[in-house]
Amino acid sequence: MASLGWKIELYFLLTSSLTLAERGKEGEKVLVRVLNIMQGQCYIEICERNPTQEQFFYGWIR
Secondary structure (H helix, E strand, O other): OOHHHHHHHHHHHOOOOOOHHHHHOOOOOHHHHHHHHHHHHHHHHHHHHHHHHHHHHHHHHH
């Protein structure tokens, strides 16, 4: 997940001139949601590449 950090920073830079600190608690919530979405997409891609991993999908998302 660390490699996704620059993508998230870029997203915030492109969508607003506000920094995360200026966004406050709402900004933190949005950041966590974006991270969760990106992580979920990663899990989906793993299962698409290797269907045997689908048995673990529920546990990853839970």
